[in-house]
Amino acid sequence: MRAVDAEEKVDRQARILEAALRLLSLQGISGVSMRAVAREAGVSLGLVNYHYEDKTSLIRAALHRIEEQDIALVEPDLTLEPEERLRAALKRVADPEFLTTEYLSLRLQLWALAQAHEDFERINTAAQRRYRAGLAALIHAARPELSPDECGERAADIDVIQNGLWLTALLGLDRDSIGRSVRRCEEIALAD
Amino acid sequence: MRAVDAEEKVDRQARILEAALRLLSLQGISGVSMRAVAREAGVSLGLVNYHYEDKTSLIRAALHRIEEQDIALVEPDLTLEPEERLRAALKRVADPEFLTTEYLSLRLQLWALAQAHEDFERINTAAQRRYRAGLAALIHAARPELSPDECGERAADIDVIQNGLWLTALLGLDRDSIGRSVRRCEEIALAD
DNA sequence: GAACATATTGAACGATCGTTCAGGTGCTCG
DNA sequence: CGAGCACCTGAACGATCGTTCAATATGTTC
Incomplete structure (x- = not known):
């Protein structure tokens, strides 16, 4: 005991x-x-x-915790080849482990807080930047012939769809359209 | 005076x-x-x-107001031919008139409230359903040869991207990726 | 103009909020 | 043992919250 x-x-x-x-x-x-x-x-x-110290710093700590979870999504899985590594990261966002209501709702609350409070907005912007940079790096490793700019563009386009995917999953789960969106992200990332 | x-x-x-x-x-x-x-x-x-009557009904009225703005986006412009009508609706979401911080932030707060309050969630789900139905109808008018199911699928896929587009616009405006996303929606809607 | 419904005000209520603080517990170190 | 420290408690404070309500203003009807 x-x-x-x-x-x-x-x-x-x-x-x-x-x-x-x-x-x-x-x-x-x-x-x-x-x-x-x-x-x-x-x-x-x-x-x-x-x-x-006060309520603001408690919320701030909570937001940093959410940020950590976000960044983990684009953490490179070094046991895989670059292309598979990218595919794995793109599939991870639709993984039931991450696509839970609790996690998605947290992200949404983070976004809503970022709108109302300048301090929280900075945390959110930094997290988004780190996420896109991680995604661009994964793309560059899988398609070394692409320019950094092109990788950044693709990462931005994928980010748009993933944001929508998360939001849609939260508002009313539609498994099929989520699957199609994941496939669309792969096409964007890996197009020649 | x-x-x-x-x-x-x-x-x-x-x-x-x-x-x-x-x-x-x-x-x-x-x-x-x-x-x-x-x-x-x-x-x-x-x-x-x-x-x-009380605070809840004030918020409820506010949410219904947001819903009206949403539905207006897929209101058919009958002065146009079906295909142009669809294109116009798809472009409307990126129109500066709608892509204001105030409107986007309102949508975000609506979504966040829907997570916390069952009553508000119903309002939100109904609004989303109406929006998708309006979009599917526009697609069907532009591509009559498509089955209703196929139109619904395309509307769902476009909805995912548009949700992401709105969110991305709100979190950190990236004009270029918004433009590309609008074009991607057109491709999905009008593919043969 | 009297009677009446509607619109509007601000004071007042109890509840809850974030924050502070004096005090209490358990542990380590000299 | 006892001084010091980190951890922890709950009462208390003033501020703000949603809601109620008696009183007043405004406009309409007979």
Whole structure:
């Protein structure tokens, strides 16, 4: 029992962050109050303010966590050949593991927050830039003959479709059109 | 002066709704309090609750207003031939008149609200369904030889790209990739 | 002009919000 | 042992929230 107890108790800061993410995903920003986060994490109200200076820095930490998940999507899988590596990354966005309501809803809330709060917008813009750069790098590795500009263009076009794909998946799942969109991304990326 | 005064005074209900939309677009749902709406509309707090039973019904009215703008995008322009009518509708989404930050941000807030509130989700789903049906009808008129199912598929694929296009435009304007995306939508819609 | 419905105001209510703070627990180190 | 430190608690504060309501203004009807 000691092990379980310890496991449940350690790293309350992480549990607070996860509680904030859970609430943000399920109820939107209106559902994220310091008290609600404390309740969801099973800690006292004071502890939330102890680990996070104020509410803004708690939200900021949550947004950085979402950013990490985003960037992981274009992390190169070095066990594969460049072309397969790119295909794998493009398929990953439609992977059920990533296409969960919780993750998509989090992204949406992040975007909505970025509109209202300049500080959050910077975080979002930086994340998007890193994502596109990762995608362009994958394309360049698979099609070395393409100019960096051309790779950037293709990455931007794919980004548009993927954003739409995520949004569509969230608003009303349509498996078939998601599959077709993934295939369209592959065509754009790998065209000769 | 009487005319101006009258113009400014009449239909305070409409001015309240517009104030709510403006705040929702600029500051997100956290910025929409009954008091803030009253201040923005230049009326008293009590009047907001007089015209809208409670906050939820005010937000609901705002969402219905956004829905109207959406549907207008696929309203057939009967002065044009079917194919041009479809092209015009597809170009309309990238029209600067619609691609304003205010309108796009409103859509985003609508989507975010739909995630958190079942009531708002229904409004959003209905709007999306109407939009896709309108798009499919435009495609069918331009390509009568296509089956209704095929038209629906194409409309769904275009919807994915347009959602991504709107989102991308909002997060960081990239005129070139928007232009390419519009062209891609035309190709999908009009392929033989 | 009296009666009436409609429109409009701002004060007031209890609830909840973010933040602060004095205090309490458990641990380490000299 | 006790001083020091990091972690944690819940009460309390003032601000703001959504909602209600009595009072007033405005316009229409008989």
